[in-house]
Amino acid sequence: MAVPIRTAVAALCAGLVAALCTTVPAQAERRHERTWSLSATAHAPRARISLDDTTGTLSLSVSRDGRPVLEPSPVGIVTEQADLSQGLRFLHRKDRLIAQSYRVMSGKRLAREVRMNETRLSFATAAGARLDLVVRASADGVAYRYVLPATYGDVLGETSAFHLPADAGAWLSTYRVDNEGQFAQYTAATAPTRSYGHQALFETPGGYTLLAESDLTGAYSGARLAHTQGTGAYRIQLADDRVPTDGPLTTPWRAMVTGDLATVTRSTFTDDLAPASEVADPSWIRPGTVLWTWLAGGRPAGQSLAAQQAYVDYAAERGWPYEAVDAGWYFKADEWDTTDPDWQTNSWLPELVAYARAKGVGIIVWIHQRDLDTAEERARWLPTLERWGVKGVKIDFMNSEARSMLQWYDAILPETAAHHLLVDFHGSTIPKGIQRTWPHVMTLEGVGGEEKRTNTAAHLTTLPFTRNVVGSMDFTPGGFHRVGLRPNSDAAEVGLTVAYESGLQMFAGTPESYDVRPLARGFLDQVPAAWDDTRLLAGDPGREAVLARRSGDRWFLGGVYAGAARTAEVPLSLGPGRWLVETIEDGTDGTDGTDGLVRDRRVLAGGDVLAVDVVADGGFAAIACPWRPGVTTCYR
Structure with missing residues (x-):
């Protein structure tokens, strides 16, 4: 029986609509599978992971408030039996929130709160070798690690690298096995060709970023940063030519502590990424x-x-x-x-x-x-x-x-x-x-x-x-x-x-x-x-650093400077109220019997500027405590 034209047209339209309804989301899903984004909050560092459909290679970039922190950088690991740096296809994604509270016995502050978003992206090669890329993002950093669910032979190396803008400020220490290299200032591209210690600091449009590791154990190998002058690339170079494995492998975290200078200085991100304490009763531990x-x-x-x-x-x-x-x-x-x-x-x-x-x-x-x-x-x-x-x-x-x-x-x-x-x-x-x-x-x-x-x-x-x-x-x-x-x-x-x-x-x-x-x-x-809190009051790497650390109701201040004598102006960002501040400064002639050191007392309001005369390559120390009538010293 012939189908009426109106009915045929209606069926065709319905079919087209159905096709459009399924095709567009499928295309969006394919685009989603090639790029993934992760961040803790709107103004926190944002990680972007991308999979190149043609080469099957992964890259990771980081931005903050839309400004670049880390340019797209290669991600991958190579073993004897599997090249997990290319030819990858996406399998699935799993997300979770990590919220923890813990205490430490020493450090920048004893009580810690952790809140990180985590995504686990699973990939496979054409031969079926599996790679999970685990990425975490917090208010002060981004980190990633590799998980190999099965044994693929010894690890021969990583393709992991950090690509910084060529003109990014860089503070680097030449790598030594005892990690005692001095820090010097360059740009990311002008730093000489050599290996550098992993604790490298960079300044980009998105703020400051300190490269670091966390959860390094004898299951893997330590890392340094290999750099070739003229580029902004810093490649992960393992201490061992090969890393023996005899089962599934989880690598250390490759971490980027990111934010303004105060955020980076105060950060406990590398501790937050680490496993919980193995000491059941820490009562005997006394800093x-x-x-x-x-x-x-x-x-x-x-x-x-x-x-x-x-x-x-x-x-x-x-x-x-x-x-x-x-x-x-x-x-x-x-x-x-x-x-x-x-x-x-x-x-x-x-x-x-x-x-x-x-x-x-x-x-x-x-x-x-x-x-x-x-x-x-x-x-x-x-x-x-x-x-x-x-x-x-x-x-x-x-x-x-x-x-x-x-x-x-x-x-x-x-x-x-x-x-x-x-x-x-x-x-x-x-x-x-x-x-x-x-x-x-x-x-x-x-x-x-x-x-x-x-x-x-x-x-x-x-x-x-x-x-x-x-x-x-x-x-x-x-x-x-x-x-x-x-x-x-x-x-x-x-x-x-x-x-x-x-x-x-x-x-x-x-x-x-x-x-x-x-x-x-x-x-x-x-x-x-041991400290209850830490704050950066003033800072410029290589020129000045003034940190305040709190113990109970007292703040201790330490200031160090490089360069000519000056009157340092330090914001007293310790909290509201009035503070008695007692400073130890360099004097001029040493005739007071203190070998040139002098002690000064003043009462300031929270947020006022603490002015200190600093000699060339000098500094100061201070104790600040809440002031009230009758309080004449912070010393106990």
Whole structure:
């Protein structure tokens, strides 16, 4: 039977409408599958992940408020059996919100709140090899990692890179295995061809960005940044030529801490990305200030019980909770018969520990990594140190971020925690979330610190925005006796004890150098090593850094400067109300008996400008407390 024309036209129209209704969304879905976006809030950093349909390659870019932070940068990983950097096709996406609260024992603030959006994008090659790209975005950063759900042989490398605008400001340190390179300023493209440390800071139209890692363990390999002059590209270069795998693999986070300078400085993003604490009962973990004796007396002091007892006496007099015994206390250990159960009686350290305990001072001891290299060595040393009553260990000379050394970290971290030993790593990696997972790690070196004789004032004013952003930093400030060997003034040296955060803040000076600077010594008596909050009051990497850190109702300020003398104007952004502010500044002639330091008191309102006269390459320190009638000092 013939179909009426009107009916046929109606059916055709209905078919076209149906086709349009299905075709357009399908095209939109295909476009959606090629580009994905992720952000925590409207004004937070926004990650954009793109899949090239032709090559099957992935790239990631970051913007903030519509301005570029990171240009499209390659993402991918290559193994023996699978090239997961190209030929990828999209499978599916899964999103979730991460909301956490946790506490740490030291750092920029003890109480932390985490809120991050996460997307997991799954891809596969034509041969069926799987790659999951996990991306997280928070108010202060973007991070990504690779998850390989199956074994594809050893990892041969990553194609991961960070492409910055060529003219982006760059503060970089040449890579060293001990992470003690000095920071210098370039642009992203003009930096010389070489490898740089991972804690690289860039300034782009979208703000400041610090590159970092988190959750690095012995399952993988540490990374540095490889750069070729003339480009803005910084490529991930692993410490190992290949990374053995024997099952599914999750790589460390490649993190970008992003925001204005105050946001970057205050950020705990790398800790927020890390696994939760492995220490069930952290009540024995106590940060504190330390009298460090190496720069004060060197190896001879380390070999002398009498000298160490004198240092303990001084720490007790000052109320400093710890004294650190550096190299030399077991200098003749190779002569001991360690097969003898009583071999430890050859050391005078137990006597020192008992002497210090009676005076309320805890002992921290230096020990070479080679003496803790094996399970057998650790089984001899760690229980012995705990039995003696030693409070912590300063372990030195790891000097590697290869997988084998990272596995050593994985072994010693739970062992030191089990024996209630605080840890200070020297000649080490830098913090990569380690202090959240293992809160007894009080500090790490990984910095060109007070021991260096080639530091510059510019380097000192860059550290709060680079190395110290990612975790505690054992710079060992307070080396007042090193006149001519350090680039800064006495008041700046006092300021470093606050500007630099460390769970064990080791003072590097001699008792004599403190005693001839009673104003500096009095300030050091007040300085805590754990903070309730941290704020950047003024900053310009390489030129000035003024940080305020709160303990209870008191704010401690540390300011360091590079360049000519000036009157520094610091916004007192501590909160409403009136504040008594007591500063330690460089004087002019030293005739007041304080070796040139002067103390000033003034009452200011929150938001006022604190004006401080700063000498060339100088600085200041201050304590601010709520003012009310009758309050005449913030010192306690």
